[in-house]
Every structure is written in structure tokens, then in C-alpha cells.
Amino acid sequence: MKRILTAFVFAALAASSASAADAPPSAQEIVAATDQVRNPAEPFRLTNTLVEYISGQPRDRVVLTVYAKQDPRSREFKNLVRYVAPARDTGKMVLMNGTAMWFYDPSSKASVRISPQQRLMGQASDGDVMTANFARDYSAKLLDEEILEDADRQNRHCWHLNLTAATSDAVYSRIEYWVEEGSNRPVKGKFYSDSGRLLKIAYYHRYEEQLGAMRPAETIIIDAVDQNLVTTMTTSDMQAQAIPDSWFQREYLPHVNGQ
Numbered sequence: 001m002k003r004i005l006t007a008f009v010f011a012a013l014a015a016s017s018a019s020a021a022d023a024p025p026s027a028q029e030i031v032a033a034t035d036q037v038r039n040p041a042e043p044f045r046l047t048n049t050l051v052e053y054i055s056g057q058p059r060d061r062v063v064l065t066v067y068a069k070q071d072p073r074s075r076e077f078k079n080l081v082r083y084v085a086p087a088r089d090t091g092k093m094v095l096m097n098g099t100a101m102w103f104y105d106p107s108s109k110a111s112v113r114i115s116p117q118q119r120l121m122g123q124a125s126d127g128d129v130m131t132a133n134f135a136r137d138y139s140a141k142l143l144d145e146e147i148l149e150d151a152d153r154q155n156r157h158c159w160h161l162n163l164t165a166a167t168s169d170a171v172y173s174r175i176e177y178w179v180e181e182g183s184n185r186p187v188k189g190k191f192y193s194d195s196g197r198l199l200k201i202a203y204y205h206r207y208e209e210q211l212g213a214m215r216p217a218e219t220i221i222i223d224a225v226d227q228n229l230v231t232t233m234t235t236s237d238m239q240a241q242a243i244p245d246s247w248f249q250r251e252y253l254p255h256v257n258g259q
Contacts, residue, residue: 007105022186028132028142031177033184035135038204039067040211043069046238047084048129050091052122062086062121068131069243077131078248080256093256096130097248104253105127108233113249116171117193123200123221127171129233134177137170148178150187151190151203151220158187174230181199184215198224210238 025033031173045067055192069078079096083089091106101124104111118128134140144160156178163175176190189202201224204216217236223229225234248254 002111022140024159027142027159030142030159030161030179030184031138032135032165033138034177034179034186035133037071037184037213037215038129038186039068039131039133039249040213040238041241042211042240043067044211044238044241044242045241046210047236048081049234049236050121050124050129051232051234055228055230060121060133062089064083066131067241067243067247068128069245069248070131070133075133075136075160077133080243080247092125093253094129095248095253096126096252097250100250102250102253104250106254109254111253120138123223123229124231124233125171128219128221130171132165132169132171134175137165137167138175139166145181148187151205156187157182158192161230170212183214185214200224204235210235211240 004234037211039108045065048064048066050062050064051058062083065082065084067080067082067112068074072080081094083092091103094114095104096231101114101116102111103114113201114126116125116130118126120129122124140164142159143162144162147155148158151158158178158180161177163177167237173194174192174193174196177186178188179185180187185207186204188204191198191199191202193246201210201222203220206216207214210217217234219233221231247256
């Protein structure tokens with residue numbers, strides 16, 4: 001009898017361990033994993049090219065250099081964006097440090113406070129080009145598992161998540177987020193205003209190896225009201241770079257050399 005009881009206990013423990021191993025990750029763990037797909041942990045720079053399309057025809061183009069560095073204690077990213085093109089905007093900068101965002105114009109040497117929701121070009125806001133830690137800024141809830149078409153109309157088995165702002169650093173009040181199971185690659189996002197209005201839909205596209213991981217090289221942003229209005233954000237030349245902390249200080253902006 002004792003042997004039978006012991007065998008039963010071991011079988012129950014084994015079943016429990018197998019069940020724990022098969023349990024899906026929590027919603028917050030999924031979002032943290034997608035952050036690692038989107039963002040290198042080390043300080044880095046990249047080139048971000050934005051093109052605005054109207055009914056499939058390109059209308060405007062902006063090229064930016066983005067410098068990003070994560071605070072290891074708060075896990076918050078500091079961002080500095082420098083305009084490269086068009087020529088009329090070369091040298092202009094946007095700084096995001098915590099909840100504060102500043103626009104700097106070298107012609108006047110003045111920096112003014114702006115909102116992350118302020119439109120940069122087309123459907124892309126200033127906050128969209130910044131590196132963000134969603135797991136830090138949002139509370140996540142798993143809604144469902146779904147088969148979703150990606151930007152290439154390929155079916156992806158995804159987790160459907162609801163993200164609600166958890167810190168004042170969050171650019172959007174709420175995000176619906178679809179993440180591919182297994183790879184933890186973000187596939188699609190819907191971004192909402194504080195009033196609950198759907199602002200834009202984004203598809204994460206063209207995964208390429210950048211800084212040792214497969215990351216989305218293009219984000220396609222579609223206006224929620226008029227789907228003829230589309231903006232693409234293409235990242236290239238991502239590389240690790242030591243970035244001085246002084247670059248993320250408003251007072252230092254006139255001295256940033258952009259190297």
C-alpha cells in the first residue's frame with residue numbers, strides 16, 4: 001500500500017511539473033520578451049527614414065538619427081533624435097528624457113517643450129520614433145489567442161494583448177498588441193487616445209538581423225480614419241555606440257556633435 005501511495009505522489013508531482021512547464025507565459029512576460037525583440041539592451045544608434053504616402057503615392061520624407069540608452073535601474077530609455085534630411089531641418093533635435101520632451105532648433109538655439117503625441121510627419125508622432133519599454137510603461141492583459149494576417153497577408157498564430165498605461169511615460173493611453181507565439185515578434189498594434197479613440201494601426205514588418213537579433217526593420221502606420229494615409233518607418237544602420245549622459249540634458253543640446 002505504501003509503495004502504491006508513493007508511486008501516486010510521484011506521478012502527481014510529475015504531472016504538476018509538466019503542467020507548469022506547458023503553462024503559457026504571463027501577459028507581462030510576453031510584453032517584456034517583445035521589448036527584447038524590438039530594442040537592444042546596450043546603448044545604440046540607428047537611422048530612421050520616414051515616408052508619408054497618400055493613396056499609395058509618396059508625399060514627404062524625413063531622415064532621422066536616433067540615439068537611445070536604457071537606464072539599468074529604472075529600465076527607462078532616454079532618446080535623442082537628430083534630423084538629417086530634408087536640408088531645411090538638418091541639425092534640429094528632439095530630446096525625450098522621462099516624461100519631458102523637448103524640440104531644439106539650432107537656428108534660434110531655443111528648446112521648447114512638446115508632447116510625445118505631437119505629429120512628426122504623416123501618421124507618425126514624435127513618440128513613435130522613440131525607443132520605449134512597453135513592459136515598464138504598460139500593464140498587460142492576455143485577451144485571446146488568434147490567427148492574424150501580418151503585413152504580407154501571412155497567417156501568424158498570435159497572442160492578443162491589451163496594454164493600459166501604467167506610468168506617466170506611456171505615450172498612449174491604451175494599445176492592442178498582437179505578438180507571434182514562439183518568436184515573441186510583435187505583428188500588429190492599435191493605438192488609442194486618452195478619450196478611447198483609435199488613432200492608428202501599425203504593422204511590424206521586414207524582420208532583419210540587427211545587433212545580434214531579428215528585429216523589425218519597418219513599421220507601417222495606417223491612419224485609423226482614412227486608410228489611404230500611410231507612413232512607413234524604416235530602420236537601418238543600427239549599431240552599438242557609447243552615448244554620453246550629457247547628450248540627454250536639455251542644456252547640452254547646442255553642444256551635441258552627432259558623431
